[in-house]
Amino acid sequence: MQNLTYKILEKHLLKGKLEAGQPIEIKMDQTLTQDATGTMAYMQFEAMGVKKVKTELSVSYVDHNTLQNGFMNADDHAYLQSVASKYGIYFSKAGNGICHQVHLERFAKPQKTLIGSDSHTPTSSAIGCIAIGAGGLDVAKAMAGIGYRLTCPKVVEVKLTGTLAHGVSSKDIILKLLELLSVKGGVGKVFEYTGEGVKNLSVYQRATITNMGAELGATTSIFPSDEVTHEFLKRQQREEDYIPLSADEGCHYDETVEIDLSKLVPLAACPNSPDAVKNVSELSGMKVDQVAIGSCTNSGYEDLMKAAAILKGKKIAHNVSLVVSPGSRQVLMKLIENGTLSTFVSCGARILECTCGPCIGMGQSPKSDAVSLRTF
Incomplete structure (x- = not known):
């Protein structure tokens, strides 16, 4: 066996x-x-x-x-x-x-x-x-x-x-x-x-x-x-x-x-290590300056459809930068075909290339002393 x-x-x-x-x-x-x-x-x-x-x-x-x-x-x-x-x-x-x-x-x-x-x-x-x-x-x-x-x-x-x-x-x-x-x-x-x-x-x-x-x-x-x-x-x-x-x-x-x-309850890894884990409820009310959705961890079709369902009909806050990185051209095409890409764009998100991007520091550095919320 x-x-x-x-x-x-x-x-x-x-x-x-x-x-x-x-x-x-x-x-x-x-x-x-x-x-x-x-x-x-x-x-x-x-x-x-x-x-x-x-x-x-x-x-x-x-x-x-x-x-x-x-x-x-x-x-x-x-x-x-x-x-x-x-x-x-x-x-x-x-x-x-x-x-x-x-x-x-x-x-x-x-x-x-x-x-x-x-x-x-x-x-x-x-x-x-x-x-x-x-x-x-x-x-x-x-x-x-x-x-x-x-x-x-x-x-x-x-x-x-x-x-x-x-x-x-x-x-x-x-x-x-x-x-x-x-x-x-x-x-x-x-x-x-x-x-x-x-x-x-x-x-x-x-x-x-x-x-x-x-x-x-x-x-x-x-x-x-x-x-x-x-x-x-x-x-x-x-x-x-x-x-x-x-x-x-x-x-x-x-x-x-x-x-x-x-x-299980919703969790988040906090600075400065992936094992510095807290319940999301403990972080409630924290001011967020930047949100980045994507990377090899969470850029699949299901991931982005869930994010779009939350954002549909809403606008992101004026003081928040939101970027979305589809994980592959296949995922991006599906988002285009079913209209989901327009949900992201109309809510104020910026669509990045189908690449690693912010995960490895290729752009999207947050401002000084900012709080960046990432799926990366």
């Missing part, structure tokens, strides 16, 4: 033994890079003298320095496009969307392994794959067909029961874990989500949780591939990629954390 994490690791094991704390090496099926880290990764890959990438799929995304504020960024992007063309790598131009959001929509598959040169690569684990963020050299090696070395992780079961109450989001689940375990509570561990509460969470909701598992310091986080996954892939016209995948009943976990979703 095996947990889901070890099932996938076993299928990809090249060296070592699946025992927590032991060194192992695993095969990587997919890679992703983004432009801030990818340039060096591809230079390292070129230096290896490999003629074509040896993965099933490798994607180069331009989603960070998309303002091209100076020729250096544009030169990098031209280099990335030429490398992709030469070595058999998919290239995602600036404006297509955030790497994690687009990869979830277009490429991530249950039971596969993915390594990316960005800490939030575990986003894709929302649909039952092992996705790990690592350094650029590790990604370059994976593209060259070399296994990824890591310490075999402990597996923590996060058992979810109940259903989220009105006004409570999946962000509150991961914030609760951060409150309980701290930003170092996940080091050397994989967080595997189980229980009846899982089936009540959409893939977008699951992606928010696996994305922010990085803030726990976790190796990765993972959800089973179930009917919710099937429906998501079907809507993405990728039904053929679906594989049902879950842990064996009664399998071993190193630790178990139980969360009753029905008891």
